[in-house]
Every structure is written in structure tokens, then in C-alpha cells.
Amino acid sequence: MRTCKNDEGRRDFIKKSSAIAALYLAPFILVRAVSFNKIIPQPIAKEKLQLQINGKMFDLEVDARTSLLDLLREQLALTGTKKGCDMGQCGACIVHVNGKIVNSCMSLAIDNNGNKVTTIEGLANGDQLHPMQEAFVKHDAMQCGYCTSGQIMSAVVCVRSGHAKTRDEIKEYMAGNICRCGSYQNIVDAIMDVKESGKTV
Amino acid sequence: MSDSKNIFTIDAGDERADGFEKVTGRAKFTAEHQIPNLAYGVFVCSTITKGSIKELDVSKALAAPGVLDVISYKNCPSIPGYNPLTADGKKNNGEWRGLKVLNDNKVRFYGQPIALIVADSFENATDAIKLVKADYVKEDFETDFAKERSDDSKLKPASNYKRGEEKAYQKADVFIEAEYGTPMEVHNPMEMHATIAVWEGDDKLTLYDKTQGPKSVQSTIAKAFGLQEKNVRVITEFVGGAFGDALRSWLNVPAACIAAKKLNRPVKVVLTRPQMFSLVGYRPQSWQKIGIGADKSGKLIGISHAAISNTSRYEDYREGITDVSKFLYACDNVDTNYKILPLDLSTPTWMRGPGEVTGCYALECAMDELSYKLKMDPVELRIKNHADINPENKMPWSAKNLKECYETGKQKIGWKNRPKHPGKLKEKEWLVGYGMGGGVFGAWKGNATVKLILKADGNLILQSAVSDMGPGTTTAMLKVAAESLQIPTGKIKFVLGDSDLPPGPTQGGSGTTSTLGSAVSLICESLKQTVKELAVQQVSAFTNVPITDLDVKNEHVFSVKDSTIKISIAELMKLANKPVIEITKESSANNPQEVKYATNSFSVHFVKLHVHSKTGEIKIQHVVTTGDAGKIISENTARSQMLGGVVGGIGMALTEELKIDHQTGEIANASFGTYHVPLHTDIPLIDVWFVDKPDYIINSIGAKGLGEIALIGFAAAVANAVYNATGKRVRDLPITAEKLGFKNA
Numbered sequence: 001m002r003t004c005k006n007d008e009g010r011r012d013f014i015k016k017s018s019a020i021a022a023l024y025l026a027p028f029i030l031v032r033a034v035s036f037n038k039i040i041p042q043p044i045a046k047e048k049l050q051l052q053i054n055g056k057m058f059d060l061e062v063d064a065r066t067s068l069l070d071l072l073r074e075q076l077a078l079t080g081t082k083k084g085c086d087m088g089q090c091g092a093c094i095v096h097v098n099g100k101i102v103n104s105c106m107s108l109a110i111d112n113n114g115n116k117v118t119t120i121e122g123l124a125n126g127d128q129l130h131p132m133q134e135a136f137v138k139h140d141a142m143q144c145g146y147c148t149s150g151q152i153m154s155a156v157v158c159v160r161s162g163h164a165k166t167r168d169e170i171k172e173y174m175a176g177n178i179c180r181c182g183s184y185q186n187i188v189d190a191i192m193d194v195k196e197s198g199k200t201v
Numbered sequence: 202m203s204d205s206k207n208i209f210t211i212d213a214g215d216e217r218a219d220g221f222e223k224v225t226g227r228a229k230f231t232a233e234h235q236i237p238n239l240a241y242g243v244f245v246c247s248t249i250t251k252g253s254i255k256e257l258d259v260s261k262a263l264a265a266p267g268v269l270d271v272i273s274y275k276n277c278p279s280i281p282g283y284n285p286l287t288a289d290g291k292k293n294n295g296e297w298r299g300l301k302v303l304n305d306n307k308v309r310f311y312g313q314p315i316a317l318i319v320a321d322s323f324e325n326a327t328d329a330i331k332l333v334k335a336d337y338v339k340e341d342f343e344t345d346f347a348k349e350r351s352d353d354s355k356l357k358p359a360s361n362y363k364r365g366e367e368k369a370y371q372k373a374d375v376f377i378e379a380e381y382g383t384p385m386e387v388h389n390p391m392e393m394h395a396t397i398a399v400w401e402g403d404d405k406l407t408l409y410d411k412t413q414g415p416k417s418v419q420s421t422i423a424k425a426f427g428l429q430e431k432n433v434r435v436i437t438e439f440v441g442g443a444f445g446d447a448l449r450s451w452l453n454v455p456a457a458c459i460a461a462k463k464l465n466r467p468v469k470v471v472l473t474r475p476q477m478f479s480l481v482g483y484r485p486q487s488w489q490k491i492g493i494g495a496d497k498s499g500k501l502i503g504i505s506h507a508a509i510s511n512t513s514r515y516e517d518y519r520e521g522i523t524d525v526s527k528f529l530y531a532c533d534n535v536d537t538n539y540k541i542l543p544l545d546l547s548t549p550t551w552m553r554g555p556g557e558v559t560g561c562y563a564l565e566c567a568m569d570e571l572s573y574k575l576k577m578d579p580v581e582l583r584i585k586n587h588a589d590i591n592p593e594n595k596m597p598w599s600a601k602n603l604k605e606c607y608e609t610g611k612q613k614i615g616w617k618n619r620p621k622h623p624g625k626l627k628e629k630e631w632l633v634g635y636g637m638g639g640g641v642f643g644a645w646k647g648n649a650t651v652k653l654i655l656k657a658d659g660n661l662i663l664q665s666a667v668s669d670m671g672p673g674t675t676t677a678m679l680k681v682a683a684e685s686l687q688i689p690t691g692k693i694k695f696v697l698g699d700s701d702l703p704p705g706p707t708q709g710g711s712g713t714t715s716t717l718g719s720a721v722s723l724i725c726e727s728l729k730q731t732v733k734e735l736a737v738q739q740v741s742a743f744t745n746v747p748i749t750d751l752d753v754k755n756e757h758v759f760s761v762k763d764s765t766i767k768i769s770i771a772e773l774m775k776l777a778n779k780p781v782i783e784i785t786k787e788s789s790a791n792n793p794q795e796v797k798y799a800t801n802s803f804s805v806h807f808v809k810l811h812v813h814s815k816t817g818e819i820k821i822q823h824v825v826t827t828g829d830a831g832k833i834i835s836e837n838t839a840r841s842q843m844l845g846g847v848v849g850g851i852g853m854a855l856t857e858e859l860k861i862d863h864q865t866g867e868i869a870n871a872s873f874g875t876y877h878v879p880l881h882t883d884i885p886l887i888d889v890w891f892v893d894k895p896d897y898i899i900n901s902i903g904a905k906g907l908g909e910i911a912l913i914g915f916a917a918a919v920a921n922a923v924y925n926a927t928g929k930r931v932r933d934l935p936i937t938a939e940k941l942g943f944k945n946a
Contacts, residue, residue, distance in 0.1 A: 036334050041265035044324070065324040074323060079233035080226015082441070084391045085474040089873035092391055120226035129224065137220035140837050143845060144671030145223030146391040146441025152224060171881040178873060180391050180442050181671050182848025183841055184884040 054122025091177035143181035250866025267325030282425030295424025369503030369534030373494025392441020414707025482550025521556035565917030591799030634926025640913025667705035673838025711906025720788035817938025846911020
């Protein structure tokens with residue numbers, strides 16, 4: 001039943017991060033290729049990483065295998081970004097990297113040296129909600145709330161990048177963000193509302 | 202004091218109470234609690250389906266950087282719950298139900314955890330999985346439901362029922378017989394199951410756990426580890442969806458507890474998305490056969506409903522698949538027969554609308570098939586056989602407004618445009634079809650205790666040990682309290698998600714609003730009584746006013762006969778020298794009236810869809826979903842729940858199917874990339890409509906449940922619309938272009 005366009009959305013989504021995915025998977029594939037007996041566990045060196053998250057500079061030393069998502073959630077206590085699949089298929093972990101949406105589970109932390117990262121925690125100004133967050137509350141564009149951060153981060157770029165002209169265009173853009181509770185219609189309502197309000201996002 | 206004209210006007214507000222936390226990322230889900238010195242546990246899973254482990258080599262994993270321990274059957278400490286007998290040789294009532302993880306070397310399904318690697322980081326733990334080597338003794342296995350179900354000797358009886366004459370449908374003027382299939386479906390909530398276990402000494406445990414019932418986990422784990430319940434605290438602040446898969450404790454819970462105790466260090470176990478397909482249950486696969494017949498006027502003569510669904514080899518799982526046929530329609534002759542088939546798979550579990558979703562799919566498709574044979578409108582056929590009383594227990598319904606759902610749904614979907622003959626209506630290259638299907642689920646009220654704390658500043662706190670997986674329990678409870686006390690919801694806080702709070706119900710079976718709402722209503726009434734009594738005791742103006750003349754609204758006590766006699770609750774508390782009022786009350790499940798009535802919620806779903814005449818692509822155009830669920834407490838969140846039911850139903854009808862590779866017994870599509878849940882682009886315009894009439898027989902707030910009825914019957918509406926569009930009847934879900942006969946789709 002999925003339309004061709006929709007499938008393209010899925011593919012496009014994976015394509016964007018496929019290079020990084022390959023890198024992430026590489027050590028695993030190589031290890032699997034040699035026999036079990038020849039594997040000798042090796043200590044993993046940490047690497048230096050400097051990046052900006054929500055306007056704040058971080059100087060870090062991270063495990064080369066750590067994804068941007070796990071860096072945020074497990075080491076920096078920025079748990080607003082969610083892990084929904086760890087495979088780049090659900091969109092719950094979407095953050096903005098240099099203004100573009102990225103599945104943070106598919107991006108190695110160390111590949112983000114010098115990058116500017118915005119997470120859901122960086123969207124509101126203190127307790128003053130971003131217009132997209134306000135609209136999500138107004139339209140009840142959530143139920144359990146687990147996919148909500150990713151939906152909002154995608155939605156902001158959907159409007160910013162001019163992909164919110166029609167409901168169909170919004171659905172197309174948002175097709176990489178799964179909501180299992182099924183709040184899709186309210187999410188599109190929220191995005192349309194923000195778009196039509198003309199508010200700066 | 203406020204102006205008397207305004208004090209009774211309140212703005213209850215309908216916004217989701219925890220919306221702010223959810224849109225800002227501040228809502229804390231289980232795996233997100235920051236615990237010092239945390240270790241990470243990951244499962245190593247079997248790569249065979251059935252047999253035993255001959256040798257397990259964990260030496261390399263143990264030598265890997267950061268790995269603290271590898272726990273398996275070889276070194277797993279024994280826990281009281283793993284023993285079938287108690288210390289004094291009696292049957293152990295606290296014995297762990299289902300698979301005892303890490304307890305023995307047997308393999309019962311592909312992907313069964315055989316070891317838990319615990320390391321100082323997620324990366325170190327995950328990387329060590331490949332360093333564990335298992336040698337197995339393989340045994341023959343059975344995973345193919347379609348193949349095994351035909352062998353009657355492999356089936357176990359589950360339930361039988363007979364009313365009137367067996368197979369009476371065969372004597373009817375018009376009848377149909379048809380077989381229906383539904384695949385295994387997986388809940389797949391967006392938040393993966395997670396547990397963090399923190400021991401304080403040998404006998405005290407704090408668990409952060411994803412669950413629909415903190416009290417249930419508390420009791421299960423206390424029994425399993427031989428602890429006093431009060432020494433087990435379960436915290437579940439936010440639940441990222443569940444749909445039934447967090448109704449029981451799965452393997453991750455004892456595994457985290459065992460590891461944390463063995464290592465004397467907090468341990469977090471989070472399942473991976475592929476593990477979410479095999480370790481936390483699923484809707485079982487089913488085969489059903491329905492025979493249904495009517496006289497020429499459409500009056501039903503007989504329904505025969507047979508069903509088989511799968512279970513695991515190590516646990517029996519049954520659900521009420523054939524139950525709906527006993528009471529959804531008026532029919533004198535009904536017989537049902539339900540059996541289960543054990544397979545070498547993990548155990549299925551309750552998934553949104555368990556039993557009814559599967560049964561209503563078949564029954565509502567069969568009704569549709571019968572309507573064509575009778576040359577009768579399918580809605581008319583249903584109205585013709587409307588059950589005015591429950592035909593199974595002969596009781597009147599506490600409330601039933603199903604006919605209003607039919608009428609409203611028909612109007613809103615444009616039912617008059619439905620072609621009477623299938624495959625006749627086209628819009629450009631698209632075949633157009635209309636279909637409908639209905640659902641039913643039990644409405645009930647359980648036990649719940651709520652504590653109320655009223656502070657001098659007028660802020661009210663309500664507490665109960667429940668969790669909210671997404672329907673908006675907090676929001677609904679605030680509405681109940683706000684309406685009872687006539688105060689704004691902004692003044693009220695509902696605290697949940699902690700087993701230390703007064704015992705609340707497990708969230709499931711569409712019972713939370715009814716159960717917990719009744720307790721909230723009860724305690725608010727109790728608060729009113731308390732402050733009325735306080736006023737009479739403390740305030741001279743009230744001394745001679747009968748308590749029955751007093752009312753409480755908007756933080757004031759006043760006489761309904763003389764509006765000059767009034768006082769604010771804040772002043773009253775000050776006079777009485779009470780900085781805080783605390784009340785705890787239990788609302789009981791046993792309503793003697795309930796046994797005199799049949800209590801159910803109903804739904805009817807209408808669908809208009811397109812099927813492409815060249816490719817068979819199915820595009821749902823418009824959905825009207827209607828619910829008869831008593832009084833709607835929070836329209837905003839109730840509507841969202843209905844939208845969610847439709848989305849789940851679209852997945853069930855058109856895309857979702859867990860596939861097993863029967864050569865290996867492995868799940869072949871354990872990811873969102875291969876198990877297709879509906880996406881934004883799959884969602885049509887959805888209209889939600891509620892009857893919204895209170896049913897005070899069930900409870901004092903008039904609300905029934907709607908979590909299940911939102912989904913039950915929906916897949917049939919889609920299937921019936923596909924038939925209306927194409928003239929092709931696909932009885933095996935999901936309906937695909939291929940099954941419709943479009944070879945090149």
C-alpha cells in the first residue's frame with residue numbers, strides 16, 4: 001500500500017546516513033569475517049571531540065564506537081533525544097546538526113567534531129516554548145510522548161526548509177518519523193498551524 | 202473572597218497534562234534515569250530455535266575491555282522464584298511465570314537470551330556479544346502455524362460454547378462459510394523495554410522499569426527474589442507506549458535484578474529493537490472459520506465460530522477470540538470452538554483488544570459477506586440483528602447507543618455513495634470502495650486507592666501507583682477532580698509512576714479511566730464532606746446550617762440557600778489550624794449493580810478507500826470512527842486514542858505481519874525497515890465521533906473504556922471496503938496488492 005513516493009522517503013532517509021552507517025558497521029563486519037579463535041579483545045582508545053550542543057561548547061573524550069545519540073543520552077544526560085530503534089529507521093533520535101536533521105543513532109559522535117548540534121532541550125527558551133512545541137501541545141500531537149522529540153525536530157526543519165506547503169508535502173517530509181500511538185493527523189495539524197501562523201521557527 | 206458570580210465558573214482545560222514535559226524532552230522514561238556507577242547489561246541470544254547448549258565459551262568476552270561479568274546458566278545465582286518449591290517443600294506460589302532467563306541450558310525459541318554481558322559501557326557490552334561462543338545440540342522444531350494447525354493432535358482445547366442448536370446456520374435460507382487468517386503482530390511501542398536495578402543491601406531493591414503496572418512489578422519481583430513487597434520500589438514516571446506488552450514482567454526485569462545483585466552495582470538492561478520482536482510478546486497468529494446464516498429477511502439463524510491461535514511450547518496463552526460471536530448480535534443458535542497450538546516460538550501476549558480484535562475481524566467480515574448474499578445493506582443487516590439485551594447472559598446492557606454510531610458514521614462517510622455491487626465505482630484509475638465494521642469490549646471497574654493532599658494555598662495533589670502509557674490518564678484524572686471540586690485543572694497535580702504511592706490498577710483492558718476515575722471522584726466527594734464538616738465546626742455563621750444545605754465549589758464552602766454564608770477553604774483551614782488536609786480512600790471494584798447488567802463499550806468504523814485498477818495499491822481516503830464509551834472525560838486525549846486505534850488498524854489491515862523463516866525458526870523481519878507500521882504518508886483524513894452519553898451504572902463518573910474499541914473491528918472495515926471496491930475478498934491479513942491478484946505489484 002505504501003506509495004512509491006513514500007518508499008523514496010524511506011530510502012532517502014537511509015541514504016543520507018548510509019556512509020556513516022557503513023563506517024559504524026565496518027569493525028563488526030571485519031571481525032565477523034575472521035574466525036572466532038583469532039579474535040583477541042583489544043582496548044579501545046578514546047578520541048578527543050569538540051562540539052557545540054545547544055549553544056554550549058563541549059570538550060570531550062569519547063569512545064570511537066559511541067553514537068551521537070548515546071553520547072547525548074548516556075554521557076551528557078541530554079535524554080530528550082530518544083532511542084527508538086538504533087538503526088536509523090524510526091526518527092525518534094533526530095537532532096539538528098549544523099541546521100540539518102540527522103538520525104543521531106546513525107552518526108558516530110567523533111564524526112561531529114566542530115559541529116553545532118541542537119537537541120529538543122535547546123529548542124525552548126527556558127520555559128518559553130518554541131512555536132512548534134506550543135503547536136504540538138495545542139493539537140495534542142502526541143500520546144506516549146516518546147517519538148515527540150524527533151517529530152518536533154523534523155517538523156521544525158520541515159517548515160524552515162519550505163516543505164510544509166500542503167498536508168501531503170508535510171506527510172512526505174515527516175515519513176521518517178514513526179509514531180506508534182498514531183498521532184500522525186494531529187502532528188500534521190500542528191505543523192500546518194505553525195506554517196500558517198507565519199511564526200519564525 | 203471572590204465575586205460570587207464568578208466563583209462557579211471554571212475553565213477546566215483539556216490540554217494534555219504532561220504535554221509540556223513531553224514536548225521539551227523533560228519527560229523521563231525508564232532508561233533515562235541518571236544512576237551513578239551504572240553498568241550496562243546486554244543479552245547474547247540463541248542462534249538456534251530448539252535444543253540445548255553443549256558448551257558456552259565466555260572466556261574471551263570476560264577478557265574484553267570493560268566487561269565486568271558474563272552471566273549464564275553456568276554461573277547464574279539461584280533466586281527463590283526459579284524454584285518450583287518453597288524452602289519447606291510446598292508448591293511455590295511465587296514461582297516465576299514463563300521463561301526463567303539464564304536458568305538452564307535449554308533453548309526454546311530463536312533469539313532466546315542465553316547470557317547477559319555486563320560491562321562498564323553500552324559499547325563495551327555490545328561489542329563483547331560476538332566474543333561469546335555457544336555450541337548447541339539442535340532438536341527439530343515447529344514454527345509454521347499454517348502447516349501444524351491442520352494436525353488436530355497438536356492442538357490444546359481452550360474454550361467451547363453452545364447456545365441452541367449447533368451448526369444451525371447450515372439450515373438457514375442464506376448462509377456463508379469462510380476461513381480467515383491473521384498474522385502475528387508486534388506491539389512495537391517506540392520506547393524499548395528497559396529496567397534499571399539498584400540494590401541497597403541484600404533485601405532492598407529499587408527498580409526503574411517500563412511497565413503498565415508498577416504495583417504488579419513490585420509484587421512479581423518481591424516474590425521472585427524472596428523480598429518483602431515494601432522493600433521493592435518500582436518507578437515508572439513515563440511509559441513510551443506499550444499496547445499490552447508491558448502488562449507482565451519480561452526477561453529483562455529479573456536479568457537486571459540478578460546482575461545488579463551479583464555485581465553489587467546498578468545495572469541497566471535495555472532491549473534492542475530486534476529483541477522487541479521476540480522478547481516482549483506479540484499478538485498470536487490465528488485461523489478462524491465462521492459459518493453464519495440468516496432467513497430471507499436477514500434475521501440471523503445461526504453462527505458457528507471456530508478458532509486456533511498459537512502459543513509457545515513453554516506457556517499456554519489464550520485470548521477470547523470467539524467470544525464476540527456469543528453476544529455482538531441477537532442470534533438464538535451459536536456455537537464456538539477455540540483451540541491453541543504450541544509452537545517453538547516465544548509466548549504471545551495481550552495486544553490492544555486481545556481476542557476481540559482477531560474475532561471481530563472474522564465476524565465483521567462474515568457479516569459483510571452475508572449481506573452481499575442477502576442483497577442487503579451491511580449496516581441494515583446489523584441493525585436488523587441488533588442485540589437489545591446481551592444474548593449470552595440475557596442481561597440488559599447498562600447502556601448501549603450502537604445505533605447512533607451506525608447512523609452518524611453513515612452520514613459522515615457518505616454511505617449513500619457506496620456502490621451496491623462491488624467493483625462498479627471508479628474515480629479515474631482508482632476503484633472506490635466503502636466498508637464498515639464494528640467492535641465491542643468489556644467495560645468494568647477495578648479496585649483503586651487514591652491519596653489526596655490539599656495544601657493551604659489551594660493546590661491539590663492526588664496520588665496513585667499507576668502508570669500512563671500514553672492515553673492521557675493524568676489528563677483525565679485532573680478533569681474528573683476539576684469537575685467534582687469545580688476548580689481549574691491547573692490547581693491539581695496527579696502524581697503516578699511509583700509503587701510507593703497508594704495502590705492503583707495496572708493500566709490495561711480499557712479500565713483505567715473507569716477504575717481510577719471512580720477513586721478520584723470518591724476522594725473528591727470525601728474532601729467536600731470533610732470541609733463541610735470543618736465549616737460547621739469552625740465557623741459561627743455555619744453552626745446552624747444543616748450540612749446537606751452546604752456545597753463546595755471553586756475552593757469555597759457555601760450554603761445553597763443563603764449565598765452570604767460562605768467561606769474559602771483556605772480561610773477555613775487557617776481557622777482550624779490545619780496547614781494541610783490529607784485523605785486516602787479505596788474505591789471498590791464490587792458494584793452489586795454490575796451483575797444485573799451487561800457492560801460493554803462499542804465502536805463502529807467506516808472506511809472509504811481507493812484501489813488502483815492497474816497496480817492494486819490500496820489508499821485509504823477517509824475514515825469515520827465512532828465510539829459508544831459512556832461519558833468522554835477528556836475529549837482531547839480520547840480523540841487521540843481513537844486516532845491511534847485507526848492507525849493501528851491500518852497497519853493490521855494492510856501492512857503488519859511478523860514473518861518467520863521456517864528453515865531456521867528465526868524472525869525474518871525484526872526491524873521497522875522490514876516490519877511495516879503505518880507512517881505519516883499512510884494516514885487519511887480521520888473523523889472521530891463519540892456518543893458521549895454517561896453510563897452511571899458502571900461507575901459514578903459515567904465513563905467506559907475506549908482504548909480497545911478504537912482498534913477492534915477496524916481491519917474488517919478496511920477488508921470490506923476493499924471487497925466493495927474490487928469484488929475480491931482477501932481473508933488473510935494483511936491485504937496486499939499481490940493477494941488481490943495484481944501480479945506485478
